[in-house]
Amino acid sequence: MNLVTAAEMRRLEQEAAALGVSAAELMQRAGREVADKLAALLEPAAGKRVIVLVGPGNNGGDGLVAARHLKTAGALTDIYLLSPRGSDDIVLREAVTAGLSPLEARYDVGFERLRAALEEADVVLDAVFGTGLGRSISGAPAAALALVEEARNRRPEMTVVALDLPSGLDADTGAIDPSAVRADFTITLGYAKRGFFLFPGAGYTGEILVADIGLPEGSGAGLNTEVLDEHLILDLLPDRPADAHKGTFGKVLVAAGSPEYAGAAVLACQAAGRAGAGLVTLAAGKSLYPVLASRLTETTHLILPETADGGPAPGAAELIAGRLKEFSAAVIGPGLGQSPSAAAFTRALLAALSRPENRASGFAAVLDADALNILSAESDWWLKVDFPAVLTPHPGEMARLAGLAVPRVQSDRIELARRCAGLWRQVVVLKGAHTVIASSDGRAALAPNANPALATAGTGDVLAGIIGGLLAQGLAPFDAARAGVYIHAMAAESVRAALGDCGAVASDLLGHIPRSFKALKEHDHAACH
Numbered sequence: 001m002n003l004v005t006a007a008e009m010r011r012l013e014q015e016a017a018a019l020g021v022s023a024a025e026l027m028q029r030a031g032r033e034v035a036d037k038l039a040a041l042l043e044p045a046a047g048k049r050v051i052v053l054v055g056p057g058n059n060g061g062d063g064l065v066a067a068r069h070l071k072t073a074g075a076l077t078d079i080y081l082l083s084p085r086g087s088d089d090i091v092l093r094e095a096v097t098a099g100l101s102p103l104e105a106r107y108d109v110g111f112e113r114l115r116a117a118l119e120e121a122d123v124v125l126d127a128v129f130g131t132g133l134g135r136s137i138s139g140a141p142a143a144a145l146a147l148v149e150e151a152r153n154r155r156p157e158m159t160v161v162a163l164d165l166p167s168g169l170d171a172d173t174g175a176i177d178p179s180a181v182r183a184d185f186t187i188t189l190g191y192a193k194r195g196f197f198l199f200p201g202a203g204y205t206g207e208i209l210v211a212d213i214g215l216p217e218g219s220g221a222g223l224n225t226e227v228l229d230e231h232l233i234l235d236l237l238p239d240r241p242a243d244a245h246k247g248t249f250g251k252v253l254v255a256a257g258s259p260e261y262a263g264a265a266v267l268a269c270q271a272a273g274r275a276g277a278g279l280v281t282l283a284a285g286k287s288l289y290p291v292l293a294s295r296l297t298e299t300t301h302l303i304l305p306e307t308a309d310g311g312p313a314p315g316a317a318e319l320i321a322g323r324l325k326e327f328s329a330a331v332i333g334p335g336l337g338q339s340p341s342a343a344a345f346t347r348a349l350l351a352a353l354s355r356p357e358n359r360a361s362g363f364a365a366v367l368d369a370d371a372l373n374i375l376s377a378e379s380d381w382w383l384k385v386d387f388p389a390v391l392t393p394h395p396g397e398m399a400r401l402a403g404l405a406v407p408r409v410q411s412d413r414i415e416l417a418r419r420c421a422g423l424w425r426q427v428v429v430l431k432g433a434h435t436v437i438a439s440s441d442g443r444a445a446l447a448p449n450a451n452p453a454l455a456t457a458g459t460g461d462v463l464a465g466i467i468g469g470l471l472a473q474g475l476a477p478f479d480a481a482r483a484g485v486y487i488h489a490m491a492a493e494s495v496r497a498a499l500g501d502c503g504a505v506a507s508d509l510l511g512h513i514p515r516s517f518k519a520l521k522e523h524d525h526a527a528c529h
């Protein structure tokens with residue numbers, strides 16, 4: 001599903017106008033679609049009490065059209081105008097002609113009539129502000145929204161439905177005005193807005209329903225931000241031919257683990273296998289071998305020479321380099337630590353991978369965790385990664401890689417990831433609530449969910465392993481990253497369903513990875529029959 005900014009939505013509106021679909025016509029379609037979707041939610045609309053809060057702009061205009069259709073559907077509809085609308089306002093006149101009697105806030109002393117209406121309302125339709133919000137909300141709109149908030153807290157049976165977006169939510173950034181009211185549903189027009197997938201706004205939309213307002217065919221062609229969904233991911237997944245052998249699904253080299261963080265290697269290797277790689281080989285230090293081999297039944301081992309403190313000794317990277325051609329993908333970084341020996345090893349390994357003669361054709365790697373921390377200590381580090389890679393930073397790692405503070409990263413997640421992917425010429429997976437996946441060609445995708453079950457040690461190692469497993473099966477880096485993030489999120493949802501959002505640990509995800517692939521494919525199968 002494509003996502004838009006306010007400016008992109010305005011551009012689409014202008015393009016529609018150039019093709020003969022006027023803004024007035026779009027407003028009529030928008031209002032009718034919103035009323036239809038709301039009526040379907042109310043089942044039936046007849047007899048239900050609906051208050052439509054109407055603002056000064058086109059969002060309010062859509063609300064007036066919706067109010068008219070809701071009345072026709074039998075809802076007991078009140079219109080509450082928060083600002084005067086001109087006497088030449090066609091949609092207001094149409095509402096009055098249809099028998100509605102709008103009440104203006106300026107004539108409602110102390111908001112007494114609004115308070116009384118909120119005591120009985122089944123639904124509040126918030127059509128105060130949409131994509132045109134230009135400053136902080138004050139005056140009558142702020143007071144009315146505060147009353148709605150207060151009523152919904154007191155009367156949980158009252159449903160709040162946002163028209164296009166919750167008033168006060170910034171469509172582009174997800175920033176929230178203090179007056180914004182959390183919606184139970186957002187019926188959004190044409191396309192979902194980016195701010196629906198950026199916090200804090202992501203917590204305000206409730207369930208998102210997209211209303212088709214009949215934008216001309218192909219009008220979304222230039223959009224470059226999407227939210228992942230199962231149809232898109234299914235198209236990306238590799239085939240599993242019946243005559244396959246383990247070579248069909250590729251070999252992953254995992255360079256991970258250190259005495260302090262041995263478990264990271266276990267999680268990354270197991271996740272790569274669970275994501276369908278044919279063979280996983282772990283390159284780790286000699287002293288770790290007995291521990292890790294006892295945990296990793298199916299993994300093969302490339303045993304590295306060690307320094308006295310258990311770090312990779314000089315020569316470890318060369319040992320791997322001599323074997324690189326056997327592998328179609330690598331995962332480098334989980335649990336490596338940042339000791340001087342780990343840093344020297346990582347730099348030497350990345351240099352070896354950057355020499356094309358060392359790599360199998362189609363090779364790509366995931367760079368995660370300590371590999372990113374080690375890289376970010378060097379200026380212009382991206383010039384040293386001369387092979388296709390998926391970088392999987394969390395916000396702290398992203399801040400170090402980009403030379404920014406964490407709040408800057410978090411306040412501009414999509415565009416920052418996109419800019420960095422362009423500059424670094426790699427795929428960037430910026431983890432966090434609604435993980436962002438950005439490609440150097442300007443495309444960006446967002447994970448559809450934010451799951452607190454993922455906020456625990458080791459889940460990043462699992463993600464790196466899944467993406468590595470998908471790279472090994474021949475997916476292009478952007479596809480492997482998108483599919484990996486989605487499968488990881490699905491597995492996390494299954495864990496949450498089974499265990500709740502507290503106390504799940506990263507290894508709980510592993511068994512749910514193949515189940516997630518299975519669920520996706522079965523859903524597709526069911527959809528075809």
Ligand SMILES: NC(=O)C1=CN([C@@H]2O[C@H](COP(=O)(O)OP(=O)(O)OC[C@H]3O[C@@H](n4cnc5c(N)ncnc54)[C@H](O)[C@@H]3O)[C@@H](O)[C@H]2O)[C@@H](O)CC1
Pocket residue numbers: 009010012013026027030055056057058059060061062128129130131132133134135136137138141163164165189190213
């Ligand atoms: N772009 C499109 O393709 C379409 C847009 N439509 C609707 O148009 C909306 C955008 O309409 P507008 O651009 O008129 O914007 P809005 O309706 O969001 O509000 C803008 C109006 O509110 C005022 N305003 C902004 N912030 C304010 C504040 N904090 N306090 C008081 N007044 C404030 C502005 O001066 C302007 O008059 C969309 O959200 C959607 O509902 C639809 O009609 C259909 C098609």
Ligand SMILES: [K+]
Pocket residue numbers: 059126127128129130162163164165166167
């Ligand atoms: K709104």
